[in-house]
Amino acid sequence: MATNGRMSVVEDLVKYLDSSMSKLNRIWTEIGIVDYQRKERAQTAMLHLQNLLQDMVQEEEALKHQITKRIEKYTQEVKTLCNELEIPQFEPCGKLSMLQCEKDLRAKVESLSQEKQDRLNTLKTLKDQDQHLCDAMCLTPYYIPTGSTPSNDQLKALEQHVNSLKAEKEKRFVEFVSKKKQIVELFHEIDRNPQSDFECDVICEEDNTFLLSTENMKSLKVLLTELEEQKEDMQKEVTELWGRISCLWDRLEISEAERSHFKKDKSGIKAPLIEALKVEIAKCEKLKFDNIQRFVEGMRKEIVEWWDKCFFSREQREDFTAYFNENYTEALLDEHEREVKKLKKYYEDHKQMFESLEKWDCFFRQMIEMERKANDPNRFNNRGGKLLQEEKARKKVLKDLPKIEEDLKETVIKWEAENGRPFLVEGVALDVFVQRQWEAYEEQKVKEKEQRHKAKARLMEEEMIYGSKPSTPAKKRFLTTPTKTPSSKLRKLEDGSSSRISVQVRLRVKLNDTTKTPMSCSKIQHSSVFASPAMKAPMSASKYTPGCKTTRRRSLRGNRKVLSERNAGPPNTALFSHTTVSSHGQTAPPLHYDASMASMGSYQDFESGIQMNSTLTYRRKPPLGI
Known part of the structure; x- marks a missing residue:
């Protein structure tokens, strides 16, 4: 073409x-x-x-x-820019004309130059931010060689670095503001003024002017820790001073009015308060030395309490010989104070084990008390579901006690393994102490059982001789028809007896049975009524003359008093129920409790009736009170 x-x-x-x-x-x-x-x-x-x-x-x-020259120039510029920008080389198409090639190269040079300028502008902005942040936190700026065009990776790394510095600065600033607030409060609480230049910078300068350097942040943390420790020490000192004052007040028996007057407007932990507390302690110490004996006695009570808390044995307590010293001096008082501190420290060092031991001891005592209540026959008289509650509590204690004992043993075993020495309770190992407690509990149960058997045997012997009283509990009430007011004569008879119960006794024994032991009670039938002598008619019968009735009533009054005292038996708290005696299961018709005592004969008649109808012989015991 x-x-x-x-x-x-x-x-x-x-x-x-x-x-x-x-x-x-x-x-x-x-x-x-x-x-x-x-x-x-x-x-x-x-x-x-x-x-x-x-x-x-x-x-x-x-x-x-x-x-041609321009093409060569643009080609060289493109090559240089590609190298600086770290991008692939641009290769123009070989089929283009010189003018088109020149045009493409010129456009590429312009685009690469613009990209280079953008990178340089971004670099300048990021470096300015980096320099500002580093100045604020005393850090080294991010290094990028000067006179070179940064790569995209370098710009991204620099941008991430700047963002991390911004976050770090924000974090440090928030931390500084928070700690500054705490430091200001602590300065106020402990009544302290800034002493060093750094403390003045923290307290007095504006927040934005504080240099958030790593060293300053460490110093800020150290200052806060120092103030907190100082506050803690002052709080501990104030607490100890108040405790010392309270102890001195208790031992000096200072009135509540004086205590309240001194405590008024005395709060906090500032130096003036500490000074005032020390002055008060000095004052009380002077009074203490004027009352050394009372102080020593008070401290001895406190020592006994700590001995009990620490489960000290008798031998361990006797090791403190100053406890028995009656020569009250300052040295003796100081020795008691050292012993109290020693016991307190010993308790605090083993507080966890002592608390576990106290818990076990509490449950063990609850078990003993609940077992005692479970064996009490009067517990069935409880109302309002109390018996059910006691039974649930007893089951819970019996269930939890083995677990608590096992946990206690594991705690002691762990402590002994860590400390390499045994943990003593009342001077012996824990297993021995627990075993002794259980053995003492079992021995007490056996002892109580023997006492009940002895009381039962003694009661049955007295019932064989003097008769018995009804087994119905005294607290039980019967629904009876209201009666008229008793006569004056009946009231006089009732005043001489504590039981207010009329008694009839009848004892029949086979005359031809000589194989039985005279005092055997194995075949005695028990009932809730009494048998009266068969040979004596009631005093109220019409066949007696008035004179005879009066004489007989006077003669029987003393005998019935003796019989009522015998029938009264042991107190209501006895563990065994009372029985009555009848012969071969034959019982008299039941009598009401408000029946007249005039229906009972004299004791001599009762005794003579037994001798006539029985071959049993026994020696009569003298009435009680003679």
């Missing part, structure tokens, strides 16, 4: 040259220029034409050369 264009231009040029030469020849002919002049003029025209074309070629050659 280019060749066709060129041929067309040549043809046009030849046509234009031929036309022009034809015109020149016509003009020259008209003018009359001779042939040689025509030839000269034609050569001149040809020379002009050659020069023109030569100039045009030279100009185009120069243009081509310029384009």
